[in-house]
Amino acid sequence: MKSLYSKFVIITASIMLLSSVLAFLGSNLYYQQKLKPSNDAKNTEIALDIAEFINENPHIQLSDYLENIAEVGYQIYLVDAGDTERFFGAAFRDTALKNEVKAQVLNGEIYHGMRQFPKQTFVTGFFANELTNTIGVPITHNSKSYALFLRPDIKLLFNEMHLLLAWLLALTILLSIVLVLFSTNYLVKPISSLTAATKALAAGNFHPKLQTKRNDELGELSKSFLQMAQKLEQLDDMRKEFISNISHDIQSPLSTIKGYTGLLEQDSLTSEEKVQYISVINSEINRLSILTKQLLLLASLDRNEDMMKAQRFHVGKQIENLIKTHQWTIRERDLMITYSLPDITITGDPSLLSTV
Numbered sequence: 001m002k003s004l005y006s007k008f009v010i011i012t013a014s015i016m017l018l019s020s021v022l023a024f025l026g027s028n029l030y031y032q033q034k035l036k037p038s039n040d041a042k043n044t045e046i047a048l049d050i051a052e053f054i055n056e057n058p059h060i061q062l063s064d065y066l067e068n069i070a071e072v073g074y075q076i077y078l079v080d081a082g083d084t085e086r087f088f089g090a091a092f093r094d095t096a097l098k099n100e101v102k103a104q105v106l107n108g109e110i111y112h113g114m115r116q117f118p119k120q121t122f123v124t125g126f127f128a129n130e131l132t133n134t135i136g137v138p139i140t141h142n143s144k145s146y147a148l149f150l151r152p153d154i155k156l157l158f159n160e161m162h163l164l165l166a167w168l169l170a171l172t173i174l175l176s177i178v179l180v181l182f183s184t185n186y187l188v189k190p191i192s193s194l195t196a197a198t199k200a201l202a203a204g205n206f207h208p209k210l211q212t213k214r215n216d217e218l219g220e221l222s223k224s225f226l227q228m229a230q231k232l233e234q235l236d237d238m239r240k241e242f243i244s245n246i247s248h249d250i251q252s253p254l255s256t257i258k259g260y261t262g263l264l265e266q267d268s269l270t271s272e273e274k275v276q277y278i279s280v281i282n283s284e285i286n287r288l289s290i291l292t293k294q295l296l297l298l299a300s301l302d303r304n305e306d307m308m309k310a311q312r313f314h315v316g317k318q319i320e321n322l323i324k325t326h327q328w329t330i331r332e333r334d335l336m337i338t339y340s341l342p343d344i345t346i347t348g349d350p351s352l353l354s355t356v
Contacts, residue, residue: 009180009181009184012180012184013177013180016176016180036114036115036117037115039114040112040114040115040135043114043135043150043151043152044110044112044135044137046135046150047135047136047137047148047150048110048137050069050137050139050148050150051137051138051139051148053065054139054140054141055139055140055141058141058142062078062141063086063088066078066086066088066148067088069088069089070088070089070090070153071089073152073153074088074089074150074151074152074153075087075088075089075090075091075092075129075134075150075151075152075153076088076089076148076149076150077092077095077097077131077134077148077149077150078146078147078148078149079102079106079146079147079149080106080144080145080146080147081106081145083102089153090129090153090155092129092130092131093129093130094129094130094131094132095131096130096131096132097131097132097149101113101136102136102147104136105136105137105138105147105148105149106138106145106146106147107138108138109138110135110136110137110138111134111135111136111137111147111149112135113131113132113133113134113135113136113149113151114133114134114135114151117132117133127154129154129155131149133151134149134150134151135149135150135151136148136149136150137150190210190219190221190222193209193210193222194210194221194222194225196208197209197210197225197229198225201229201232206229206230206232206233206236207229207233208225208226208229210222210225210226246291246295249291249355250288250291253284253285253287253288253291254284254288255329256280256281256284256325256326256328256329257281257284257285259328259329259332260277260280260281260284260328261281262328263277263328264277264278276324277328280324280325280327283321283325284325287351287354290351291355308348308349308352309349309351310347310348310349311347311348311349311350312345312346312347313345313346313348313350314343314344314345315341315344315345315346316341316342316343316344317341318350318353318354319339319341320339320341322354323337323339
């Protein structure tokens, strides 16, 4: 099973990769629809300006002028009607060019090779160093017709720039990976702490250490977790206290039954005393039965059921019965109790009040 950390890194890297592919496709679409026609028009204007200058200045040395243009940052191919060709500037990677194209330019047409370059080529088509990826214009020099094909020398123009862009791209990718690793650790570490705190809570540690200073969802989750741990600790304390109390409540009637059972073993008891003691024992047995039922009814508290059975009863009579129930304890301590009880009736649960 992969950890959340590795999942987050993989998902983030996948998103970056997918975003790069979509961005590349989008930029290619933009290049095909906008940049390539614009680049063709711009270079056509430059080629026409060169042709116009040559046509208007027949005294210039054509080769020297084209060499100067090439040194500025262009690749040039010149051909005449006799198929005599010359190249100026950096060499073309592919010099294949149809004779029909040459003839069209010699006849006065303009060749838009950049705009017509294959559309299936991606943005890298801008850098395609091919003779077909040029602008062709007709020129006339000393009454002789030529076809001039021109394209920018990308290598010369971007010699330093492409190194800068390559370093920029490499550093961007590297820094992105590093930042993803750090950001993932920043996001996943609190979740790992919560996992450890959950295990500690399951083991009975109600005071796990958690970072609650974050002002985000994880910080809120940590605060809620600590509040839950505090409430669970309170419930656990209540459970322990309840077990202690109910153990005492059960022990009390058992002690009474044991005491009166011992008294019944005496031979000097009268019939009336035996009946009284047996009555007390039966009363305590009934009390134990009621306590057992109350234990079973505790589960009903979560279902909002009322475990108290309210009724009208005589308080003085109940106190008198309690005194009789503990009569054997009173005798063991050589005590004597006299009482005068008021005639009062109340509404409540006599069993629960007896436990109190």
